[in-house]
Amino acid sequence: MNMNSHAFAGNPIKSRTPKPREPVSPQSALKTLRTLLSTNSQIISDDDFFKILPFRKGKPLTGSTTIGLKWHLGWLSLSDCKSYLEKSQVVLTDDSLVYLGSQNENGVDFVYWGIDVSDASGLVDELGARQFCFVELRTLMVATDWSDSKAMSQLAIAGHGRALVEWHNTARFCGYCGSKTVPIEAGRRKQCSNDLCNKRIYPRVDPVVIMLVIDKENDRALLGRQSRFVPRMWSCLAGFIEPGESLEEAVRRETWEETGIEVGEVVYHSSQPWPGFYPFLSLSLSSSSFNY
Amino acid sequence: MNMNSHAFAGNPIKSRTPKPREPVSPQSALKTLRTLLSTNSQIISDDDFFKILPFRKGKPLTGSTTIGLKWHLGWLSLSDCKSYLEKSQVVLTDDSLVYLGSQNENGVDFVYWGIDVSDASGLVDELGARQFCFVELRTLMVATDWSDSKAMSQLAIAGHGRALVEWHNTARFCGYCGSKTVPIEAGRRKQCSNDLCNKRIYPRVDPVVIMLVIDKENDRALLGRQSRFVPRMWSCLAGFIEPGESLEEAVRRETWEETGIEVGEVVYHSSQPWPGFYPFLSLSLSSSSFNY
Incomplete structure (x- = not known):
């Protein structure tokens, strides 16, 4: 069976469930990402290894080419992302960052992230000026040529990202004890912050x-x-x-x-x-x- | 495919998702059950229509026959259940009652309920004296003759009940806003009690x-x-x-x-x-x- 035959299936990014003892773990990638995004440090060497996809109210950032009216996801480099966030005065919380997986291309490991910028209304104008906008997944699905496996892969990545980003909104509190939850494993799991409870919370499917x-x-x-x-x-x-x-x-x-x-x-x-x-x-x- | 070929599948009780406008809705059955269990009213006419299965820490009440060492679920009548609860001074909360479904047998509608008596330690002795005890589902699974479709049905009912009863423990608070949740639809759904949120919470599968x-x-x-x-x-x-x-x-x-x-x-x-x-x-x- 061809996995690309269904919309939203066929995500090409390998998203191995994070293992704490991996040499380059999602946790260490998260630490690097947060440090580089939040401080005044200059981004030099790591810029190219991060690909960041912003989501606003469940809609992924999307651009389109004038030729053939094809769409593509609005992946940002780390430095572009940082500059957009600073211009629109957005500070990302821990709940806003989600590790989407990594992919080795020609010997280089690229790390993919989803970020939730739902509260950043200033960002819409900022990105709009660069021909980017936030588009509903159903719209993208209808606009996709289903025989184009590359476009279908992009749709699957966006679907995966949306599911994880949106889940953080519905799992802010522990269902068992009502305490706040905190993201763990680079945003792919959550945990109750109450030490007496400490329940692990998995993304709901x-x-x-x-x-x-x-x-x-x-x-x-x-x-x-x-x-x-x-x-x-x-x-x-x-x-x-x-x-x-x-x-x-x-x-x-x-x-x-x-x-x-x-x-x-x-x-x-x-x-x-x-x-x-x-x-x-x-x-x-x-x-x-x-x-x- | 034979549905009874897998343990915990093949529940014979029809558990139609409750519809508010049904003539005999689970909600009205719940109202009757709660009234009869909680007040001093004499149970006369309705006794036979209710079958109540107590669960303690996820284990269903179970009895066994000496002949062939077969087990059966510990279904209680309404009056037996009431008397046990009163003797062990247990007051059931709204979260403790779960509608399992109804079944028409010879023209009579029987209504099946699961109740959570995890806090009622006194009940264990009380029921033990009547050759009943609370048994882990895995133990029941191993003790069941898998070619006995009637026993497999009982296992499926117990599994369904356990899943719903245990879910109430993990969905006490709204994941979105942290407020208390209240059971609706006779314990088959929950709802956030915060009027500004009001989220519906479905059993997690x-x-x-x-x-x-x-x-x-x-x-x-x-x-x-x-x-x-x-x-x-x-x-x-x-x-x-x-x-x-x-x-x-x-x-x-x-x-x-x-x-x-x-x-x-x-x-x-x-x-x-x-x-x-x-x-x-x-x-x-x-x-x-x-x-x-």
């Missing part, structure tokens, strides 16, 4: 099933429509997996709840990460044999 | 991949072992799905992280709910073509 229910004769599909849909718009049934359910059971329950129809065999098709406000994982299934 | 990686010749399997394992114990590789990953990508990343081996084709096998401290959903995949 909510599994969802989306299914095409078809009849035994394989000539009719079961679709649904919501009241908010425009006329003639129909969609596949879908829903969250509940605790205690297999995904095949979730397909059966959701179809039964929404339509009263009992589903027969359930066949897995593929899965796709979906970077909504919560980072969903959606699992496509096709399903045969309803009688109606 | 963490998708996990567990995979049997095999070589191209189909004659060797890739297994791992942790330092805490007993000698000669090996296990399949497994890991959490990260935001922005399809499950096929999670299989590849985890295998690469743990062993440095690149995985070829990934084939989905089946899925299983796993009621750990977090309610996992694990997805089994088999995978071929590593070269080593």
Whole structure:
């Protein structure tokens, strides 16, 4: 199966889960990044190794080329990023930095970061003057040529970044004791700051099933429509997996709840990460044999 | 595929996601349950319609028959439950009650509830005298004859109950604003009590991949072992799905992280709910073509 066949899948950046004892760990990269961004130190040698993608309210920074109307992600160098932040008087908090992974290109390790600049309204004008703007992921998805694997990779990186950056907003406090959480592992995990609790908090990924229910004769599909849909718009049934359910059971329950129809065999098709406000994982299934 | 082939799958109780306008909604069942449990009212007519399963620190109440050493879940009637709670001076909070679903048997609707009695140490003796005790789910799993579909159903109900009951402990506070959360929809959802936030909180289901990686010749399997394992114990590789990953990508990343081996084709096998401290959903995949 081609991983690039689904939008938001096929992220080319290797994002190994951080291990504390790695020679160049994400933690040490974070330390370097924060030092260089926050102090008056001159950025010289490290500039080229950092690629920083700003997000504003879940939207990644995006530029476009006039030729062919193609978009590209607005990766900033460390010095450009620093100068933008200083001009718009933005001070990044610990929650705003997220390690996206690293990639070796021609023997050089590039380190990729997402930063959350939602509060930096001054930045919009600043970047707008440079033909950059913050664009909704769905818009980028529609604007992408799905046969262009390079563009699909960019979409996947943006989706991964959005999911991690947005998760920091929904995990500011520990669900168990209510204390503040602090980012650890370069923003890929969080931890409760209360020493008596100290719970580790992992990015939330909510599994969802989306299914095409078809009849035994394989000539009719079961679709649904919501009241908010425009006329003639129909969609596949879908829903969250509940605790205690297999995904095949979730397909059966959701179809039964929404339509009263009992589903027969359930066949897995593929899965796709979906970077909504919560980072969903959606699992496509096709399903045969309803009688109606 | 037979849903009962996996432990903790195949819950026979229909747990339709509560709809507020249903004639007999879980909310109205909750109101009845709370009224009958908390006041001095005599329980007469409704007693038989409620089946209540107590959980203590994630362990369901369990009894066993002397014949064949079979176990069964410790379902209590409303009046029994009330009398136990009164004897051990337990007052249930809103967070302690979870609607597990309803089932129509011979024209009568039975309503199933899970209750969390973790703080009620007095209850252990009380119930012990009646040959009931609280048993870890893994122990029940091992003690179950996997070809006995009725016993497997009981295991699935216990797993579903545990996942929901335990989730209330980890979702006491809103991750977004830090305020207290309150249960809604009969304990199947929670909501932030801060009117300015009001976020809805859904039970957390963490998708996990567990995979049997095999070589191209189909004659060797890739297994791992942790330092805490007993000698000669090996296990399949497994890991959490990260935001922005399809499950096929999670299989590849985890295998690469743990062993440095690149995985070829990934084939989905089946899925299983796993009621750990977090309610996992694990997805089994088999995978071929590593070269080593």
